[in-house]
Amino acid sequence: MILVLLSPRNAGLPFAEWLGEEAGSLLAVTVHGIDPGPGFLDVETVADYVDDTAVREAARRLCARHGVTRILALAEVDVERAAALREEYDLPGQRPESARAYRDKVRMKELAAAGGIRVPAFAPADSADDVLAFMARHPGPVVVKPRGGSGSTGVAVLDTPDDVPAVAERIRSGGHEVEEFVAGRFFHVDALHAGGEPVVSVPSLYTDGGCLSHWTDSGNGSWTLERADPLHRRLVDETWRLVAALPAAPALFVHAEFFVTDADEIVLCEIAGRVGGTPIPAMLEAVLGLDPRHVWARVECALPVDLDAVRERARTAPLVANFGLPPRNGRITRVPVEPPSGTRDFAVLAEAGEDWGGARYRARKSGDFIATWLVTAPNEGELLALVAKTEADTEAAFGWDLQPGAEAAPGAEPTPDAEPAPEAPLEDR
Structure with a gap:
C-alpha cells in the first residue's frame, strides 16, 4: 500500500488517477477538513500540518494498521518526514542523509562545493553577530534565509551592517544561512533521475526579479531555453554534477536554481528534491506531455511509466513560458471574466471580495498567485512579447481596493510592511 503525505497545497490532485493500480487502497495523512479525493482506503488527519510530530505519529498509525510499501511526498515540508519514515520502516526511496542535503542550505552548499560546484560564500547564522561577522569578511550585499525554507519566505537582502538589526529577532528564532549576494540572470532546471541515470532535464530562465518579484507586487514566471542556447547544455550538465x-x-x-553572472559563470543558488511549485508543473506538463507530479508519483511508487516517451516529448516540445500575478495589499473587487487572448491553462486563483491585505499580504510567498497561465511560441522573441501582453491584460482585468499606502500599480520598492514573514513552509516554489 502507498502512503501519501498530503500537504494542503496538494489537496485536489488526482492520486487515484495517477496511481490507478493502487486506487482504492491508498492511505493518506493530511490536515483536518481536507478531502483527499477518491481512491483512499484510510486517512489520518492532523490539526496543524506544520506540526512535524503530529504528522509522523499519524503516519505511524497508518503503518501499524496496513502493510505500507511506499511513501509518496510531493511537498517541500514532507521531504524529510518521508525520508525519516522510510528509514524507520525500511522502505525504498530517499533516506534522511539525502533528504537533509536537499533541504538544509548550509549542508547542501558544503557538499556541492566539495563536489566542484561553484557556490557563493556562505555560513550558518544563528544570531545577528554571525551575520555581522560574515559581512565583515565579505563586504557588499548579503542574503539571509532560513536553512530549510521554501518559496522565498523569510529571505532578506541586506545592503549594509546597518540593516542587520531589522532581521535579528527572526534569525534568533531558528537556523538561518547568510551568503554573498550574486548578481546575474536567474535560472531553474527541473530534472528527473531514475534507475541510476538521468531521464530528462528542462532548463528555464526566470523573468527579472525571479522569485523575489512579489516583493514589488510584480508578476513573475519563467520560460524554457531553446536547445540551441549554449547555456542549455551547460545548465543540464551542472545539474547532474x-x-x-x-x-x-x-x-x-x-528543482535546481542557478545564477549566471555577467562573467558567464554558473553559481548555485539552491536545489530542492521535489517538483517545482506553481505554476512550474503546468509549464513542465506542456514540455513532458504529463504533469511532472504524475510522472514523479509513478516513479517514486515503482509503477510503470514510459520514460522514453517523456524524453522524446521534451526533445521536441515548443518553447513554453509560465507566468503568475501576485496578490496586492488590499481587497479584490474584480477578477477576469475570460482568459486573455494567447494564454493557455489560464487559472484565476482568487475571487472578488477576497482580502489579501495586512498580515496575509506580509506573509505572502513567491508561490502565492491570484492568476497563472502559460503561453507558447516558436521562438524566444515572440514568446516574451506574448508574456508581456498577457501580463498587462490580466493586470488590467483585476480590480483592487488597496490599503492606505499601497501602490496602485506594480513596481514600487518594498515597504517595511512588505518585509517577508517568518517561515510557514506549506507552499513550494
Whole structure:
C-alpha cells in the first residue's frame, strides 16, 4: 500500500488517477477538513500540518494498521518526514542523509562545493553577530534565509551592517544561512533521475526579479531555453554534477536554481528534491506531455511509466513560458471574466471580495498567485512579447481596493510592511 503525505497545497490532485493500480487502497495523512479525493482506503488527519510530530505519529498509525510499501511526498515540508519514515520502516526511496542535503542550505552548499560546484560564500547564522561577522569578511550585499525554507519566505537582502538589526529577532528564532549576494540572470532546471541515470532535464530562465518579484507586487514566471542556447547544455550538465555531489537516492525529481553572472559563470543558488511549485508543473506538463507530479508519483511508487516517451516529448516540445500575478495589499473587487487572448491553462486563483491585505499580504510567498497561465511560441522573441501582453491584460482585468499606502500599480520598492514573514513552509516554489 502507498502512503501519501498530503500537504494542503496538494489537496485536489488526482492520486487515484495517477496511481490507478493502487486506487482504492491508498492511505493518506493530511490536515483536518481536507478531502483527499477518491481512491483512499484510510486517512489520518492532523490539526496543524506544520506540526512535524503530529504528522509522523499519524503516519505511524497508518503503518501499524496496513502493510505500507511506499511513501509518496510531493511537498517541500514532507521531504524529510518521508525520508525519516522510510528509514524507520525500511522502505525504498530517499533516506534522511539525502533528504537533509536537499533541504538544509548550509549542508547542501558544503557538499556541492566539495563536489566542484561553484557556490557563493556562505555560513550558518544563528544570531545577528554571525551575520555581522560574515559581512565583515565579505563586504557588499548579503542574503539571509532560513536553512530549510521554501518559496522565498523569510529571505532578506541586506545592503549594509546597518540593516542587520531589522532581521535579528527572526534569525534568533531558528537556523538561518547568510551568503554573498550574486548578481546575474536567474535560472531553474527541473530534472528527473531514475534507475541510476538521468531521464530528462528542462532548463528555464526566470523573468527579472525571479522569485523575489512579489516583493514589488510584480508578476513573475519563467520560460524554457531553446536547445540551441549554449547555456542549455551547460545548465543540464551542472545539474547532474550537483546531483552527483549530494547523497544518492534511488530516484529524484529535482528543482535546481542557478545564477549566471555577467562573467558567464554558473553559481548555485539552491536545489530542492521535489517538483517545482506553481505554476512550474503546468509549464513542465506542456514540455513532458504529463504533469511532472504524475510522472514523479509513478516513479517514486515503482509503477510503470514510459520514460522514453517523456524524453522524446521534451526533445521536441515548443518553447513554453509560465507566468503568475501576485496578490496586492488590499481587497479584490474584480477578477477576469475570460482568459486573455494567447494564454493557455489560464487559472484565476482568487475571487472578488477576497482580502489579501495586512498580515496575509506580509506573509505572502513567491508561490502565492491570484492568476497563472502559460503561453507558447516558436521562438524566444515572440514568446516574451506574448508574456508581456498577457501580463498587462490580466493586470488590467483585476480590480483592487488597496490599503492606505499601497501602490496602485506594480513596481514600487518594498515597504517595511512588505518585509517577508517568518517561515510557514506549506507552499513550494
